[in-house]
Structure formats: C-alpha cells, structure tokens
Amino acid sequence: MSKTTKSESFLLRHETKTLLGPAMIYLALFSVFPLLYSLGISFFEFDRVAGKWNFLGLGNYKEILSDKVFWSSILITALMVGIALLVEVIAGVSLAIFFGQKLKGSKIVRAILITPMILNPVVVGLMWRALLNPQWGLFNWFIGLIGVDNPPIWLADPKWTLWTLIFVDVWQWTPFIFVVVFARYQALPTDVFESARVDGASPLKVIRYITLPLVSSAVVFAAIFRGIDSFRTFDLVYGLTFGGPGRSTTTLSFYSFENGFVYYRYGFSSALSYIMVIMATIGFAVLLKWIPVRKSH
Amino acid sequence: MKDINGESTVDSIDSGVNRRNFLKVGATAAAATAVAGVTSVGMAESATAASYNPKKFAGSTVKILLVDGERDQNGIKDKVADIQKTLGIKVEVTALALGAQLEKIQSVLHAPTSEYDIIDNLGFTVSGVVGGGLYTKLNTYIDNKELTAAKYNYPADFPAGQLDYTSRYDVANNKFGGKDVYLIPGMHSGSVIMFYRKDLLAAAGIPVPKNWEDYIDAARKLNVGAVSGTSMIGGNDVSLILVDWYARFASMGGKLMSGTPGAKNYKPNLTGATAVRSVQHLIDCAEVSPKGVGSFGFTESVDAFSRGEVALMLCWSTIAGSAFNPATSKVASKIGAAQIPGDANTSGRPIRGGWGLGIPKNLPQKRKDAAWMVMQYITSADFDKYQFDNYQTDPNRRGTYADAALNKKYPYLKVAGQAMENAKMLDVALIPETFELVGEAAREFNLAIIGSQTAKQACANAQASWEKILKRAGHLA
Numbered sequence: 001m002s003k004t005t006k007s008e009s010f011l012l013r014h015e016t017k018t019l020l021g022p023a024m025i026y027l028a029l030f031s032v033f034p035l036l037y038s039l040g041i042s043f044f045e046f047d048r049v050a051g052k053w054n055f056l057g058l059g060n061y062k063e064i065l066s067d068k069v070f071w072s073s074i075l076i077t078a079l080m081v082g083i084a085l086l087v088e089v090i091a092g093v094s095l096a097i098f099f100g101q102k103l104k105g106s107k108i109v110r111a112i113l114i115t116p117m118i119l120n121p122v123v124v125g126l127m128w129r130a131l132l133n134p135q136w137g138l139f140n141w142f143i144g145l146i147g148v149d150n151p152p153i154w155l156a157d158p159k160w161t162l163w164t165l166i167f168v169d170v171w172q173w174t175p176f177i178f179v180v181v182f183a184r185y186q187a188l189p190t191d192v193f194e195s196a197r198v199d200g201a202s203p204l205k206v207i208r209y210i211t212l213p214l215v216s217s218a219v220v221f222a223a224i225f226r227g228i229d230s231f232r233t234f235d236l237v238y239g240l241t242f243g244g245p246g247r248s249t250t251t252l253s254f255y256s257f258e259n260g261f262v263y264y265r266y267g268f269s270s271a272l273s274y275i276m277v278i279m280a281t282i283g284f285a286v287l288l289k290w291i292p293v294r295k296s297h
Numbered sequence: 298m299k300d301i302n303g304e305s306t307v308d309s310i311d312s313g314v315n316r317r318n319f320l321k322v323g324a325t326a327a328a329a330t331a332v333a334g335v336t337s338v339g340m341a342e343s344a345t346a347a348s349y350n351p352k353k354f355a356g357s358t359v360k361i362l363l364v365d366g367e368r369d370q371n372g373i374k375d376k377v378a379d380i381q382k383t384l385g386i387k388v389e390v391t392a393l394a395l396g397a398q399l400e401k402i403q404s405v406l407h408a409p410t411s412e413y414d415i416i417d418n419l420g421f422t423v424s425g426v427v428g429g430g431l432y433t434k435l436n437t438y439i440d441n442k443e444l445t446a447a448k449y450n451y452p453a454d455f456p457a458g459q460l461d462y463t464s465r466y467d468v469a470n471n472k473f474g475g476k477d478v479y480l481i482p483g484m485h486s487g488s489v490i491m492f493y494r495k496d497l498l499a500a501a502g503i504p505v506p507k508n509w510e511d512y513i514d515a516a517r518k519l520n521v522g523a524v525s526g527t528s529m530i531g532g533n534d535v536s537l538i539l540v541d542w543y544a545r546f547a548s549m550g551g552k553l554m555s556g557t558p559g560a561k562n563y564k565p566n567l568t569g570a571t572a573v574r575s576v577q578h579l580i581d582c583a584e585v586s587p588k589g590v591g592s593f594g595f596t597e598s599v600d601a602f603s604r605g606e607v608a609l610m611l612c613w614s615t616i617a618g619s620a621f622n623p624a625t626s627k628v629a630s631k632i633g634a635a636q637i638p639g640d641a642n643t644s645g646r647p648i649r650g651g652w653g654l655g656i657p658k659n660l661p662q663k664r665k666d667a668a669w670m671v672m673q674y675i676t677s678a679d680f681d682k683y684q685f686d687n688y689q690t691d692p693n694r695r696g697t698y699a700d701a702a703l704n705k706k707y708p709y710l711k712v713a714g715q716a717m718e719n720a721k722m723l724d725v726a727l728i729p730e731t732f733e734l735v736g737e738a739a740r741e742f743n744l745a746i747i748g749s750q751t752a753k754q755a756c757a758n759a760q761a762s763w764e765k766i767l768k769r770a771g772h773l774a
Contacts, residue, residue: 048425048729051407063769134589135601156532156591156747244533245591246744261400263733264425 042270060271077251081230084169092177117175125239158248177222184218355385357667362413365392369484372684406431411657414668425729427466427479432655435478438669454694463653480653483676487615487691488720489647496631516585519608526585528598528607533743535735545575547646553724558772567760576752583746591747614713615691634709649720737762
C-alpha cells in the first residue's frame with residue numbers, strides 16, 4: 001500500500017474528525033474559551049492598585065440582583081426590545097408588501113430605504129444627536145415647519161429620551177425586517193395569488209389569508225434575529241444618550257459596558273453579561289416554542 | 298512642606314498663589330529658559346552640554362498613545378520629521394477618544410509587553426495606574442546627564458502643583474507627591490477659568506462677576522434676545538462635576554470628603570448646605586442657559602459661546618481657548634477671561650486638570666531609553682510653546698505661561714496660568730474609583746439641572762451612591 005493510499009485511508013477512517021476538526025478548534029479557541037474565561041472572572045473582582053484578582057464567589061451575582069439599576073435596566077431593555085421590535089415588524093412587513101407591488105421607481109426608493117441599516121450604530125447615534133440638537137438640529141427645524149413651535153428637548157428630557165432611542169432604532173432597523181420579508185415575498189409562487197383573485201378575494205383578504213401566512217417564517221426569523229440584536233443594544237445608546245439623562249436609557253448592555261470599561265469592574269460586568277445570556281436563552285426559547293413558525297408550510 | 302528638590306508638595310498646593318507671586322515665578326522660569334539658550338524646538342543645538350547625545354537611540358521607533366479630541370496630537374504630528382532629524386527616532390502617534398484610551402491603557406499596562414512606549418495619562422487616573430506600579434520611575438533618566446539635555450529644566454520650569462499631580466507619586470504609600478517621578482506633565486495641563494463677553498458686560502454696565510451671586514445676577518441681566526446669560530456643561534458628563542459643579546462647590550468653601558481611605562472613614566459631604574447651594578446655583582444658571590443645556594458637553598457649550606450666543610461661561614481653559622481664535626470663533630475679539638468667582642470669604646478655587654506622560658514598566662530597557670528621548674522632546678520648553686501657539690492647548694511649563702509674545706497674542710494665557718497655579722486637586726482623585734464617583738454625581742446633578750429632581754434630592758442621591766461605592770471599595774466601613 002502506497003503512502004498516499006495510507007493517508008487516504010486514515011482520512012476516511014477519521015472523516016468526521018478531519019472535517020469537523022478545524023471548526024471545532026476555531027470554536028474552542030474563539031468561542032468556548034472566552035466564554036469559560038469570562039464565566040470564571042464573573043466570580044472575581046479585579047483590584048487595579050494591587051493588580052490582582054480577588055475571589056468573591058457569587059458576590060457579583062448577589063450584588064447585581066440587589067441592584068436597583070439592574071432592575072431598571074431590565075425594564076428599559078424590555079420596553080426597548082418590545083416596542084421597537086413591534087413597530088419594526090409592522091413597518092417592515094408593510095413596506096415589503098407595498099414594494100412587492102412593483103411600482104414605478106420602487107427600485108431606487110428601496111435602495112435609499114435600506115441605507116440606515118448599513119450605517120454603524122455609533123455613527124447613527126452621533127448623527128441623530130446632531131439632528132436633534134435643540135438649537136440648530138434639522139429635526140426641530142423640520143417639525144417647526146409643520147407647526148410644532150416648542151418641541152421637547154429630545155435627548156435631555158427623561159420623558160422623551162427612551163422614545164427617541166426607540167424611534168432611532170426603528171429608523172435604522174426597519175429596513176432589515178423589510179429586506180428579509182421582501183426577499184421571501186418575492187419568492188412566493190404567483191399562482192396562489194392569481195387563484196385568490198379569480199375567486200374574488202379582496203386585496204386585504206389576500207394579505208390576511210395568503211401573504212402573511214406565507215411570509216410568516218421570514219417574519220419570525222427576522223424578528224428573532226432583530227430581537228436578540230435589540231436585546232444587546234449598546235452602540236446606539238453609547239452614541240446617542242450614553243445611558244442618560246439619569247438612568248432613563250441605561251440598557252442592560254450599556255450597564256455592563258459602563259461597569260466593565262468605564263469603572264473597570266470586570267467581574268461585575270461579566271456576571272451581568274452572563275445573566276443577560278441566561279435571560280436571552282430562556283426568553284427566545286420560550287418565544288420559539290410559542291410562535292408557530294412552520295404552520296404556514 | 299518641601300521635597301528633595303525643594304519643591305512644594307501637596308500640602309502647600311492648595312494654599313493658593315497670588316498674581317504677583319505667579320508672575321514672579323513665571324518670569325524667573327522664563328529668564329532661566331532664556332539663559333539656557335533655548336531658541337528652537339529641536340534639542341540638537343544644545344547637545345553640546347555634558348555628554349548628552351540626542352541620537353544615542355537613533356534607529357528606534359517610539360509609539361505614543363494620546364487622547365483624541367483635545368488637539369494634543371497635532372503638534373507631535375507636525376514635528377515627526379524634526380524628531381526623526383533631531384533624535385533619529387521614528388515616532389508613531391495614536392489618539393483615541395477618552396473612553397477608548399482609558400480602556401487601552403488598562404490593557405497595555407497589564408500585557409506582558411506594552412504596545413506603546415509613551416502613554417498620556419489623565420490626572421484623575423494617576424492613582425490607579427501609577428499607584429498600581431505600572432510605570433517606569435524616571436528619576437534615573439532625569440539625573441543622568443548623558444540621557445537628559447542640560448536645558449530640560451525639570452522640575453524648575455513646571456508648576457509645583459502640577460508636578461505633585463501628574464508627575465511625582467509615592468507608590469509605597471499610594472499618595473500624590475513625594476520624590477519619585479513617574480510622569481512628566483503633558484500633553485497639556487489646565488484648569489477652569491471664566492470666559493465672558495466684554496462687549497455685552499460693558500453695554501449693560503455690569504462688572505466682571507467676582508462672586509457667585511454676581512455671576513447669576515449678571516447672567517440673568519444678560520439673558521436677552523438671542524443671547525443666553527450663561528452656559529455650562531449640563532449634560533450627564535463627568536465635566537459637569539469637574540468643571541461647573543466643583544468650581545462652585547470649592548469656591549463656596551465646600552469640603553468634599555472627610556476622613557481618609559486608609560482609615561476606612563472616607564466619607565463624602567454631599568448633603569451639606571454648600572453642596573446643595575452649589576447644585577442650586579447650577580439649576581438657577583440652567584434657566585438662563587441655551588435651550589438643551591441639560592445635554593451639553595464642553596463642545597456644545599464652547600460652540601454656543603463661540604457663535605456669540607452666550608455671555609458668561611466656565612470652562613477648561615485648554616478647551617475654550619479656541620474661542621480666542623478668529624478662525625473658530627465669531628466673537629474672538631469681544632471676549633475676556635478671568636478667574637472663576639469666589640464667595641464672600643473665599644477666592645475662586647478651580648479644579649486641577651491636566652495629563653502626565655509616562656513610560657510603561659512592561660517595556661524592554663532599550664525601548665524605555667528611546668521613549669525617554671522622545672518624551673524630553675515633546676515636553677521640552679520649545680515644543681510646549683509651539684503646541685500652545687499653534688493649537689491653544691494649555692501649556693505645561695511656567696516659561697510658556699510667562700512668555701511675553703504669547704501673552705500678547707493670547708490674553709487669556711496669564712489668567713489660565715494663574716488658575717493652574719491656584720487650582721485644587723479633586724479630593725477623590727487619590728482613589729481608583731474616582732470616575733465611578735464622579736459619574737454617579739454627574740447623573741444626579743444632571744437630573745437636577747433638567748428639573749427632574751431638586752438640588753437637595755440630587756445631593757442626597759449622590760451621597761447614597763458614593764457611600765455605596767466607597768463601602769464596596771473598602772474606603773468606608
């Protein structure tokens with residue numbers, strides 16, 4: 001048996017290991033190890049002056065659970081995810097159906113529409129900070145044209161900041177839902193719609209009983225993807241409000257960032273991130289169980 | 298109290314310096330610099346003294362980490378070619394936004410070998426990084442005539458208060474000051490001064506405010522039409538505390554902390570009458586500030602002032618100095634600068650700002666040596682003048698503050714120099730939790746400024762947050 005045959009035989013005998021090996025090594029190095037490492041440091045506190053780690057056991061977790069800011073951050077994150085996602089899904093699906101009508105000039109409008117999605121969220125935050133500037137921002141000038149003389153101070157009034165954050169998030173991410181749902185909509189068989197029209201179904205009934213069920217898998221996929229992303233929103237908050245005023249826009253991710261990278265409380269920040277991972281896993285597992293993704297098929 | 302070099306240590310920094318003393322000290326330093334024959338930015342010309350050889354580490358590359366957004370890197374970038382010519386060393390500059398720079402410093406100082414050879418450190422972080430023993434002691438370099446140019450003039454040409462803040466540190470006892478040098482003041486120093494519109498004050502017949510009552514009265518009178526009486530850093534920003542609140546609180550005679558961290562009785566005094574009064578003053582000022590002041594950082598405040606929309610403002614002199622530059626300000630010729638107001642029995646006491654350049658401990662000796670050569674260049678008297686003249690960042694040297702030509706060109710320079718000599722170090726800067734404490738207070742006082750809570754509530758909430766943090770960190774039992 002030649003050398004080549006021997007090595008071929010080895011590869012065949014260890015086919016699974018050979019094929020999965022590189023991916024497993026990659027995952028172990030860049031995913032599993034950092035996860036385990038950060039889990040480890042969630043039980044410690046770093047003493048910057050002494051330059052050493054002090055073991056706290058479950059101290060960081062206990063502190064988090066008795067921390068008022070943590071609970072307010074959960075509420076803010078939940079409001080942000082819930083409201084923004086709902087609006088994005090409704091607007092994204094509506095836009096997908098609208099642009100599915102192949103109207104004149106829709107290709108250009110579509111291209112413009114998806115632009116926000118490709119911008120960096122920190123840049124979006126800074127851009128909207130400028131647009132919402134109470135003295136020279138274009139946004140207030142524009143709403144002044146339509147009769148709003150004394151607009152709120154969007155980024156300095158706690159009554160408005162969370163809504164402003166949600167508005168900017170919707171502005172940036174509705175195109176994502178639109179793109180995913182639109183792609184699915186374009187791939188639907190046309191004969192079903194033709195049959196419905198022949199049977200005399202109204203446009204609204206077509207949407208209600210044919211279009212929506214057929215695109216639901218894409219909607220659920222986009223919503224879950226977007227929901228996870230929204231749950232860990234940090235960069236938009238960083239660029240737009242920096243968690244304020246007060247704690248009015250401090251999301252869980254931002255609170256974790258603030259503790260880890262502003263106050264250097266690495267252990268506390270890691271513990272907070274782990275609590276977020278647990279919450280996200282449970283939340284989306286429950287969501288997937290209850291949403292009938294495959295029924296439409 | 299004097300240290301080994303005969304310089305005042307922390308105990309005497311807060312005693313204040315009057316104008317005459319300041320000018321005398323500045324003039325002496327300027328004369329000393331002139332005698333030393335400083336005529337150009339390059340150090341090669343004076344290399345004849347002793348056996349100093351500026352090209353001893355030629356062929357090296359030195360990487361510098363600075364903060365972005367404060368114009369610090371501009372002068373170095375201009376002089377990269379001259380540094381190469383003078384020292385034979387290639388210089389690479391990285392400037393990051395403050396938050397990112399602080400994160401980067403933490404990671405490189407704890408790495409096996411630092412990525413950067415020279416790092417600029419914000420004064421408020423010195424106790425954490427220098428106190429943590431992460432920087433190279435520079436005394437051996439300064440004392441070595443082969444490695445330090447005779448005209449370098451350290452420490453004589455540097456303000457004593459700045460030396461005991463962003464230069465000398467007692468690592469063993471975790472205290473500012475002492476005789477061990479770990480940083481050289483740079484890329485800029487600075488404190489807080491008051492900027493005002495000369496034309497508006499003159500037209501209204503109002504003198505420059507000397508105390509906080511006069512300040513708010515003037516702001517109310519000048520709050521007419523498109524001009525707001527005052528402006529401030531009113532947003533959820535650490536500079537709200539460092540600039541606007543602390544200037545009021547310290548000048549009103551407030552004492553921020555009692556006890557010491559070591560004795561575990563380090564307690565804030567944020568619920569006292571002075572603290573509440575100082576926050577109330579911010580709230581009163583917000584009423585005659587530009588719309589949206591509750592979200593202002595120093596950029597927004599300086600921009601509004603430079604557009605001619607604000608009559609009075611406190612700010613870091615290193616940041617708002619650009620208001621005197623006609624290229625960036627509509628009112629450059631109409632503004633004046635003065636010390637911040639005081640109270641009936643106290644003079645204005647602004648906070649001490651500034652940065653210090655250090656060489657990380659986790660570097661091979663050769664890289665440290667080359668870094669020291671570059672550090673001398675970028676903290677030299679000539680470079681200090683060049684950087685100020687071109688970019689108006691606050692100088693680090695007394696000689697620059699006292700320079701006649703620069704004072705003629707930038708009338709606020711003398712005021713900024715006096716403020717820096719007279720500035721007070723933030724009490725909590727001696728513990729690593731400084732930023733966390735300041736951040737919590739900024740959040741609460743910002744809510745007071747935007748009307749979400751009263752001054753008293755804000756102070757009580759800040760007190761509670763501070764006590765919680767101090768207890769967790771072991772500074773308060």
